Structure formats: structure tokens, C-alpha cells
Amino acid sequence: MHKSRVSAFVLDCRVDDLAAATQFWSQALGRPVTNSDQDGDGKYAELRTDTDEPFLLLQRVDHEPRIHLDIETDDLDAEVARLEALGAKRVAFIKRWWVMQAPTGHRFCVVRKQREEVGAHLNEWP
């Protein structure tokens, strides 16, 4: 038995500096910036979300701007295998997470459990 859920929507921004992008989305969505430099390398910023919501992140990228989703799980191997069986493909393992591609062409990430407490909208898989 393992668990998963959508844990984040990530606004991939092709910019040199995330600050202006973060300000725009913070104001557009009415979400204060809670962390303007999540990993200390200027690559990620975070907007405020409540515990029953997926995280809202901004990521500095080199590719076209897009939004991707993260799925968090307590068993990375089992979740990636489950998604492969549904037709998704492994693209790359980066640091601690798998980048996958859906049959619809959307890239998404499968990541480890992101919050200490298990939150709302959780799936349990046999």
C-alpha cells in the first residue's frame, strides 16, 4: 500500500531572475511570497498556500514557460511503477525526484512526501 497526491503546481518561468515573475504571480493570485529563494540558488520561489492546497511554486527554467504538476508519494518506486503501468514514461531522475512524461505530452514530477503531516485529498493505492 502506498499513497500519493498532487502536491504542487509549478510555474516554470524562462527568466534570468525570478523576482519579477514571483511578484507578478504573487499579486495576480493574491498570495504573498513565503519564500523567494527556496533552495538558496534563486531557482525556486514559493507563494503562500493553506495546508489543504497544493504548493504554488515558481521555478526558473531554460525551456518554454509552462505549468507542471508534482505528485508526492510515500513510495517513489511504487508510484513511478504505477504511473508507468498507466502509460507514463520516465524522463530523468533529478536529485530526489523523477521527471515523467504523460501520454498527453505533459511533463510532471514524482517527488517524496513534502509535508510532515499528511494533508487533504490523499489517494491510497493497493
Next chain:
Amino acid sequence: MHKSRVSAFVLDCRVDDLAAATQFWSQALGRPVTNSDQDGDGKYAELRTDTDEPFLLLQRVDHEPRIHLDIETDDLDAEVARLEALGAKRVAFIKRWWVMQAPTGHRFCVVRKQREEVGAHLNEWP
């Protein structure tokens, strides 16, 4: 005074038939399909969400696959003007909503109030 919030994440899928795409995302995200043909023209499908979550929709499109977000509001003109002042541009008015483009290049939609009851995570703007 008007209100807005993120009301939907929409999986834009470049496919002839949304059925397979809908099945994949339904199973990947553990969300039953609540409406496989929302407008009766095969263009939209909806996955189950709780009332404190944004809708999860699939849309059949002709462009590259992507995820876009919808912002719902009780005052379309005021919300579009607010977003323009932040740097977003109007792209097109379609049926009942505005397509806009963020300074980061992301397309998003500003739509009318989607749920009868005002839900969680709402912003009020002066």
C-alpha cells in the same frame, strides 16, 4: 470591491479524442471522471475535486500540451483591469471569458464565478 481566486487547473491536451487522456489523468491523480463531456461537444472533461479545491479539467486543444490556470471573479472587467495593471495582456475574449497572457508568457483565463457558493482561498480586492 471585487473578488477572485484560482478556480481551475486545466490540462490542455492536443488529441482528437479526450477519452484516453481523461482516463490517464483520472487514474494518475486518483480522481474519478465526474463529467466526460462537460459542454456536450467533447471539448472538456472534469475530474472529481472537493469544494475547497480548484477544478481539474481537461481541454482538447490544437496547440502544444500545457496546463493553464483559470481565475474566477465576480467582476470580470475589474479583475481583467487589475491584472493588466500588474503587467498581463488581454489576448482574446472567448464566449464568456478573457484569455490573458502573463509577463512570464503563461496564458491563463479570467472567468465568471464558477461555483454557486463562494469557496475557500478567496481574495478580496479594493
